[in-house]
Amino acid sequence: MNENSHLLPFSKNACDVYHRQRRYYSYLPSCRITITILCICFFLVLTNKHFQGIQSTTTIPIISSSSTLDYNNENKYIHSGSVFLDTQNKPINAHGGGFLFYNNTYYWYGEIKVGETYLPISNEEWGGTRVDLTGISCYSSTDLLHWRYNGNVLPAVTNDTEHDLYIDKVAERPKVVYNEQTNKFVMWLHIDSMDYKRARSGVAISDRPEGPFTYRHSFRPNNQMARDLTIFVDDDTRAYLFYSSEDNAAIHVSELSDDYLSTKGNYSRIFVGRYMEAPTVFKKDGAYYFIGSGCTAWKPNAARSAVSYKSIFGPWKELGNPARGLDANTTFHSQSTYVLPVVGDSSSERFIFIADIWNEMNLSDSRYVWLLISFEEERPTIHWHDEWSPS
Numbered sequence: 001m002n003e004n005s006h007l008l009p010f011s012k013n014a015c016d017v018y019h020r021q022r023r024y025y026s027y028l029p030s031c032r033i034t035i036t037i038l039c040i041c042f043f044l045v046l047t048n049k050h051f052q053g054i055q056s057t058t059t060i061p062i063i064s065s066s067s068t069l070d071y072n073n074e075n076k077y078i079h080s081g082s083v084f085l086d087t088q089n090k091p092i093n094a095h096g097g098g099f100l101f102y103n104n105t106y107y108w109y110g111e112i113k114v115g116e117t118y119l120p121i122s123n124e125e126w127g128g129t130r131v132d133l134t135g136i137s138c139y140s141s142t143d144l145l146h147w148r149y150n151g152n153v154l155p156a157v158t159n160d161t162e163h164d165l166y167i168d169k170v171a172e173r174p175k176v177v178y179n180e181q182t183n184k185f186v187m188w189l190h191i192d193s194m195d196y197k198r199a200r201s202g203v204a205i206s207d208r209p210e211g212p213f214t215y216r217h218s219f220r221p222n223n224q225m226a227r228d229l230t231i232f233v234d235d236d237t238r239a240y241l242f243y244s245s246e247d248n249a250a251i252h253v254s255e256l257s258d259d260y261l262s263t264k265g266n267y268s269r270i271f272v273g274r275y276m277e278a279p280t281v282f283k284k285d286g287a288y289y290f291i292g293s294g295c296t297a298w299k300p301n302a303a304r305s306a307v308s309y310k311s312i313f314g315p316w317k318e319l320g321n322p323a324r325g326l327d328a329n330t331t332f333h334s335q336s337t338y339v340l341p342v343v344g345d346s347s348s349e350r351f352i353f354i355a356d357i358w359n360e361m362n363l364s365d366s367r368y369v370w371l372l373i374s375f376e377e378e379r380p381t382i383h384w385h386d387e388w389s390p391s
């Protein structure tokens with residue numbers, strides 16, 4: 001969404017005319033590429049046949065995507081920007097992800113982006129391309145390198161056009177937390193209509209971290225608009241929902257009920273007028289840190305960071321862009337989604353900045369950035385590393 005998104009016309013009949021509204025954004029360019037490749041192959045086949053009698057060793061070159069080869073299960077390193085493969089050598093499909101550490105295992109939940117990318121007419125002005133909703137994936141790992149696919153744990157609904165999870169809807173940025181009192185795993189996610197005007201938070205629940213999750217409902221916390229979100233669970237087990245509200249102009253911090261299934265009613269407005277999305281929150285040495293982004297739809301921008309020493313409700317002090325070096329102005333072409341605290345062998349806590357490299361023309365080819373956060377005095381900073389080891 002962009003800063004002027006509230007000025008966009010609201011298409012009430014988005015669902016009814018859903019199929020007529022689809023504008024294939026990636027179809028024409030990919031069509032042209034396919035035709036070009038077919039022509040080249042056809043030419044090479046002809047040339048090969050022509051020369052077979054003369055030069056029997058002529059071969060047709062194989063067109064391959066080397067980027068899919070630079071991260072594999074033998075690898076001990078994380079390579080941001082490459083295709084991350086799961087333990088079945090399939091690309092990890094978990095965008096806008098959230099992480100849970102439970103029983104010595106990391107769980108990674110994310111949006112499944114598959115199928116054609118298209119631009120609904122209602123989103124033309126701000127470039128809100130999309131793929132049809134498929135569901136939320138879950139992967140698990142004990143070393144942050146080898147990820148086992150546990151399936152689509154919150155599948156889209158195909159037979160009820162009014163359902164929050166119907167294929168023409170939006171379900172983004174899933175975050176899962178474990179509630180010790182109820183022994184349940186609770187997923188929060190951004191639920192929306194195709195044109196992003198409903199702006200709600202959704203809740204799903206499971207007895208197991210591997211899912212499946214049962215969808216409960218969506219609502220506007222404190223009757224306020226809610227889009228990009230994250231959940232932070234504090235040391236005292238109190239949990240807080242951070243969400244982009246007021247048409248993205250402000251972030252709201254809202255305490256969750258003891259069972260984590262709803263909001264309690266107390267909340268604060270932070271970063272008012274700053275138009276932030278993609279919130280992430282973590283705690284270090286008693287201080288709360290925030291890393292988020294500006295609002296430029298799928299296009300990357302300079303990340304924002306902030307600290308609050310007294311309370312999670314604020315006052316929050318902005319600390320500027322935490323990214324450093326080449327491509328810092330686009331956060332290495334990515335947008336934040338989670339900061340994962342990791343306790344290493346040395347017992348020293350490390351924080352991994354996890355972000356999405358969105359491919360707005362072909363969302364299914366969106367990639368990930370995983371980089372360590374370091375601290376320059378009070379400031380979280382993020383430097384690019386081609387590869388690094390999480391162990």
Ligand code: DGJ
Nearest residue numbers: 001128172277278297298
């Ligand atoms: C930016 C948000 O951060 C994403 O989660 C997604 O909603 C896109 N906008 C849609 O354009």
